[in-house]
Amino acid sequence: MRDVTHDVPAPDRRAFLKRTGVLGATAAASSSLAACSAGPESTIDTGGPGSGRNRTLTAVIGYGNDGSWDPTQTASAFCMAGNHHIYEGLLDTDPISREPYAALATQVPGDLSGTSWKFTLRQGATFHDGKPVTADDVVFAFDRILDPDTQTLAKGFFASWLKEVRKIDARNVELVLKFPFPEGISRLTLAKIMPKHVFSRPGAWDDAIKGKAVGSGPYRQAAHHPKSNTTFEAFAGYNGPRRPAFKKMNWLTIVDAAPRVARISGSSAGAQIADNIPYANIEQLRSGGLSVAGAAGMNNLFLMFNTKHKPFDDVRVRQALHYAIDTEKMVEVALKGHGTPSSSFLNEGNPSYRRAKTVYDHDPEKAKALLKEAGVSGLEVEILAVNVSWIVDCLPTIKASWDAIGVRTTLSPQETTAVFTKLDQKQDYQVVAAASNPNQFGLDADLIMHYNYGPANLWMGYTRWADNAVAKKLFKDMEQATREPDADKKKTMIQDYIDVVAEQAVLYPVVHNELMTAWDPRNLSGIRAQPYPGINLLQAKWV
Secondary structure, eight states, X not given: OBOOOSSTTOTTTXXXXXXXXSSSSHXXXXXXXXXXXXXXXXXXXXXXXXXXXXXXXXXXXXXXXXXOOOTTTOOOHHHHHHHHHHOOOXXXXXXXXXXXXXXXXXXXXXXXXXXXXXXXXXXTOBOTTSOBOOHHHHHHHHHHHHOTXXXXXXXXXXXXXXXXXXXXXXXXXXXXXSSOOGGGGGGGGGSOOOOHHHHTSTTHHHHHHHTOOOOSSSEEEEEEETTTEEEEEEOTTOOSSSOOOOSEEEEEEOOBHHHHHHHHSSTTOOOSEESSOOGGGHHHHHHTTOEEEEEEEEEEEEEEEOTTSTTTTSHHHHHHHHHHOOHHHIIIIISTTOEEEOSSSSOTTSTTOOOOSSOOOOOHHHHHHHHHHTTOOSOEEEEEEEOXXXXXXXXXXXXXXXXXXXXXXXXXXXOHHHXXXXXXXXXXXXXXXXXXXXXXXXXXXXXXXXXXXXXXXXXHHHHTOTTSHHHHHHHHHHHHHHHOOOHHHHHHHHHHHHHHHHHHOSEEEEXXXXXXXXXXXXXXXXXXXXXXXXXXXXXXXXX
């Protein structure tokens, strides 16, 4: 079974293309991208093998590289990881701790209690085409994100608290906030600074979606072959804090698990690092001398209900189906112990985690009682699921659990693009099972919850729940929490409204799991497994 990107629903390309009229229909987006296939293998630029310190680092990424590369739009695991090497924000964040550090800016502001943050750009910073980075580029990037007439994914991370970005002079800018929002400082890594002279041209945003990437980061994009590979070269003009250690990098996209593992293992291994390692292959790779490490975070299997399709408008039915699932068995059998049953929307390692008031421990008798109370019998359910391999491994446990309480269950795993094309086209469905990992964007709970919930949110459009009275109250509570200046009180407010999200179970995680990364320690040092898809090599080097 194929591994496809965890970062569903990839609102980057579908929602953007649909809303801006680039393509007439969602289905056209998928067919258009499918047409951008790579040429025959002999034509693919791998960057050359090199030798010694100049040899090419080869990485295997278990997700597609044919999503949007537009930093304001993308939720693609491959493209986001690549962009972190190509672009810089004013500030960027450590891939593990998520602590902000000065990137294009010269320093992190010391006082975050006010509504004005001022930044000076790094002296001598240039884009990959040799043009200097200026305040105009910073304003250009933020204007796009905040433009009320442009639908971007990044807007949801900034518009609620950031009023505008002003140019002071050629190397200085001011961010004007609507209210004090210290959490926003770590989000600046999501606002990659893009060259105005490149991306203000007609059609340039379409080119960005297709793969055009020009930044000021340590690596420049050398070649891009959708569905095959993307190559990078060290940028000689880079003078920032995280210098490139590899002269060339070749990132292969291999979504099928078996060939991905084969590429990094055995005597013919051609890669030094791979992400998205299947649990069943961990010991095999370790016995071959590779390091394999996991990182637990928000990565989860969630259930999403169509609340306009009866009886899923009834909260008792949604709760019943969650209580029925034997999550301990799912973790043991499908995840080989590399996961935990959800006890909140957030994973247990999140700084804002608190065990929810409603926790769906396996309780089939309670599930049957709730269905009876709701007046539901003889329920037949089709689970529309993405075919990510570990999700498919989990589906039989859901079916067996629901069958055991008298719910006749049919499994329908499909390509991720097929599942979300149906949702974008507003086709009818009952329940969706898919994977998500908001940790790609950060750790702060306000960001995570707004990514999944909100009156105009893409996910809430899928659930058709936004006009519900409970939902409207939830959205108001979320906005109040965003504006709360006291950090401890804000944390409690978020935990309280997550209790509502848990109780309603409209879109809610079943299990959180670990993501595994493998690398050759005889070749690479400085590798840290991250709890979200992709890799970060900005602190790695040859042994």
